[in-house]
Amino acid sequence: MKNISTAWLHLLNRSRLKPLAPIAGGAIALMLGGILLHVSGANPLQAYGVMFAGAFGGTRQLTETLLKAAPLLLIGLGMTIAFRCRVWNIGAEGQYYIGALCGSAIALTYPALPSLILIPLMLAASIGGGILWSGLAGLLHLYRGVNLIISTLMLNYIGILLVQYAARVPLQQPDGFLPESAQFGDNAQIPTMLGTRLHWGFGLALLLVGAVYLLLWYTPLGFQLRAVGSRLSVAKCVGINTSRSILIALTMSGGLAGLAGILEVSYTYTRLKGDISDSYGFSGILVALLGQLHPVGVLIAAVLFSGLMVGAQSLNVVLQIPASVAQVIQALVVLLVLAGQAIARAKRDDAIPLVAHDG
Amino acid sequence: MQNKAMVSKVLASLERSLASVLVAAPLLLAACNSAPTTQTPTTTGSSPVSSAAVNSNAPKFALIINGPPTDKSWNQKAVEATQALKAKGIDTAVSESVSPADVERVLRQYAEAGYTTIVAHSFNYGDAVFKVAKEFPKVNFAWAGGVNKVAANVADYDQPFYEGAYMVGVIGGKLSKTGKLGALYGFDIPVCHAMGEAMLAGAKTVRPDATLTSSAVGNWDDVAKAKEAALSQAETGVDFWIGCGQGPTIGQIEAAKEKGGYTTSYVGDMSSLGPQVVASNLIWNMEPLFNRMLDDTKAGKFANQFYKLGVADGVIDVEVAPAFQDKLDAKATLEPTRAKIASGELKVPFVPK
Incomplete structure (x- = not known):
């Protein structure tokens, strides 16, 4: 049995087809989804046409897709830094919430400041919030050896509950009866770019694609982060301060998640409430993995992932196909493309082993 | 040295990602071309387009709900009322499980597709409704506020x-x-x-x-x-x-x-x-409520309405x-x-x- 599977892997390794595995995975997912669509009474080809048109079929559609890609891209970029350093930050959702909370606190405390001062302050506060929340897990890890996966995961719940509390008590709209803050003024809403519906946060995220690439591959810090990620013991031996590297990678990913949080609240929700995320913190992790932990790959993955979500919703709006069917197709595509990537990556030496630092 | 090797590997993986996009794009485009009618929403794929859709003055009714249509409660009753409208030959559409993060996009999609009356059936949709309504002054929106917050083309409906x-x-x-x-x-x-x-x-x-x-x-x-x-x-x-x-x-x-x-x-x-x-x-039972909305849309009386329909x-x-x-x-x-x-x-x- 082992022989057969190694022979099979060997064949794959030899063949030039291996890099095509993710595409094959996507195609298989679409075929399986086609069966599901057929059972739901739709023409699969027409349905996929609607999905594609709904996500990329025109300026408006493309704008919507890019808008939804912005938080995924920011979180995905952060995860790229963290995962390259083999820091398993599963807490992006909580960091996103705390970032949104800190930014909102600024917006609600200083409502009269001009946009040019208020928005940078809000962004800075949100990044600070994300850094703080991820840093908490980092300190617990470095000083007490608490497993990062567990602490970041648990801090998600605390962060979300903290925001729900804030929206209900200290930041609640004075005359309101629901758990939400007052609506932000126009000066606290992130402006859009050149007459489109696309906000400057997306432009910022695009700049960060380049910045993260340069950081990881053209700076000493990036080298240290990747060195810690590939061999902790070796990195230690060559004199890298590994604790510092882990903390930096973690807080960078936290800061970016926090930034994503305030951008969404400022632009989409326009007020702080208990539910301000479409699971971006978790989808962002998927996007980082789909993008193979490369900034440009993450950009492509964020746009495609967002397109998949927007297109799937279009399926429900245009063809009245149940949302659950669209969601299953979405999950199938992500799962099988990731599986394809795993095959494509098998036995490649730069593959990031999916194990955490021990201790 | 190591840096350089890493860069070349990354470039290789980048090439792969690009290749996957290039391969996938024609496939998707082909799928798109084979379905030329997809730009404008129609009624359910399985059922024939109702005669009402041919008449450009006929009302088109869209309902957006926050959860599944089978909750035996808030959402299901709204969907049932919409189905009753449909049975009477009115052009209707329902979008389910739309999160407040996505509702702005869905509202726009319906407004652009020519729906005359769009019901956003959640208090949490309020902010998005008022934002989109400003951009589509000729489309009538309604939201489940119950707080008498209305606008020229936004109605609120109470839950007595x-x-x-x-x-x-x-x-x-x-x-x-x-x-x-x-x-x-x-x-x-x-x-x-x-x-x-x-x-x-x-x-x-x-x-x-x-x-x-x-x-x-x-x-x-x-x-x-x-x-x-x-x-x-x-x-x-x-x-x-x-x-x-x-x-x-x-x-x-x-x-x-x-x-x-x-x-x-x-x-x-x-x-x-x-x-x-x-x-x-x-x-x-929201059917009489939705009927009233459609009548008011037709009569141009939708402005600043706060519907309080009860027992x-x-x-x-x-x-x-x-x-x-x-x-x-x-x-x-x-x-x-x-x-x-x-x-x-x-x-x-x-x-x-």
């Missing part, structure tokens, strides 16, 4: 569940052994608070010594938390409940199954969840659950009260807080 809750109270006065009634709210908002108080008022017509214990769960969907709250109410002797929100109500049903007592369905028929404990259903309009009603038909004579129990509320002879007190 308290009128039905009064009738539920009459049933509670008959069924409760202890005279202690319980109410659980998702949040202590006026719509919910008025339900508990109206139930108490109704119960007092049968049992003057009836009392009310109410609390807010702090969540619309958390069944487990609501069950705990209902169980602690049961400890104090509560044996009849009304709920405001799906989670609180299902939690009560679960608690009553364990500790005994009777509950009420929330704006739908939840009796299948606990046939032995759900005594009556508080029903929200008198057949929008709010109470029905006795099947297993309780023998125990409660529905006609004798409910009909006199219903008639009095409908005629305006009895004005159910609205106690918002």
Whole structure:
């Protein structure tokens, strides 16, 4: 049995087809989804046409897709830094919430400041919030050896509950009866770019694609982060301060998640409430993995992932196909493309082993 | 050295990613070309386009809901009312499970597709509705605010569940052994608070010594938390409940199954969840409400409307659950009260807080 599977892997390794595995995975997912669509009474080809048109079929559609890609891209970029350093930050959702909370606190405390001062302050506060929340897990890890996966995961719940509390008590709209803050003024809403519906946060995220690439591959810090990620013991031996590297990678990913949080609240929700995320913190992790932990790959993955979500919703709006069917197709595509990537990556030496630092 | 090797590997992986996009694009484009009619939304793929769609003046009605259409409650009743419109030949569409993060996009999509009346069936859609409505002044939007927040092309529709809750109270006065009634709210908002108080008022017509214990769960969907709250109410002797929100109500049903007592369905028929404990259903029949919206759209009277349709309009009603038909004579129990509320002879007190 082992022989057969190694022979099979060997064949794959030899063949030039291996890099095509993710595409094959996507195609298989679409075929399986086609069966599901057929059972739901739709023409699969027409349905996929609607999905594609709904996500990329025109300026408006493309704008919507890019808008939804912005938080995924920011979180995905952060995860790229963290995962390259083999820091398993599963807490992006909580960091996103705390970032949104800190930014909102600024917006609600200083409502009269001009946009040019208020928005940078809000962004800075949100990044600070994300850094703080991820840093908490980092300190617990470095000083007490608490497993990062567990602490970041648990801090998600605390962060979300903290925001729900804030929206209900200290930041609640004075005359309101629901758990939400007052609506932000126009000066606290992130402006859009050149007459489109696309906000400057997306432009910022695009700049960060380049910045993260340069950081990881053209700076000493990036080298240290990747060195810690590939061999902790070796990195230690060559004199890298590994604790510092882990903390930096973690807080960078936290800061970016926090930034994503305030951008969404400022632009989409326009007020702080208990539910301000479409699971971006978790989808962002998927996007980082789909993008193979490369900034440009993450950009492509964020746009495609967002397109998949927007297109799937279009399926429900245009063809009245149940949302659950669209969601299953979405999950199938992500799962099988990731599986394809795993095959494509098998036995490649730069593959990031999916194990955490021990201790 | 190592850096350089890394860069070349990354470039290789980048090439792969690009290749995958290039390969996938023609496939998707081909799929797109084979379906030239996809730009404009049509009615359900499986059913033929209704004749109404041909007439450009005909109303087109879209409903957007926050959860699944099978919740036996808030969402399901709205979908059923939309299906009733469709059965009459009106062009309708429903979008389900739309999160507040996505609703702006879906609202725009319907507005651009020529829908004349778009109902955003959640309080949480409010901000997005007012934003999009400004961009489409000729499209009529409605949202489930219940707070009389309106605009030139945005209507608000009230949820006067308290009128039905009064009738539920009459049933509670008959069924409760202890005279202690319980109410659980998702949040202590006026719509919910008025339900508990109206139930108490109704119960007092049968049992003057009836009392009310109410609390807010702090969540619309958390069944487990609501069950705990209902169980602690049961400890104090509560044996009849009304709920405001799906989670609180299902939690009560679960608690009553364990500790005994009777509950009420929330704006739908939840009796299948606990046939032995759900005594009556508080029903929200939205078809007359949606009809009114369509009439007003046609007549151009949609501006600044705050719809308050209740028992008198057949929008709010109470029905006795099947297993309780023998125990409660529905006609004798409910009909006199219903008639009095409908005629305006009895004005159910609205106690918002």
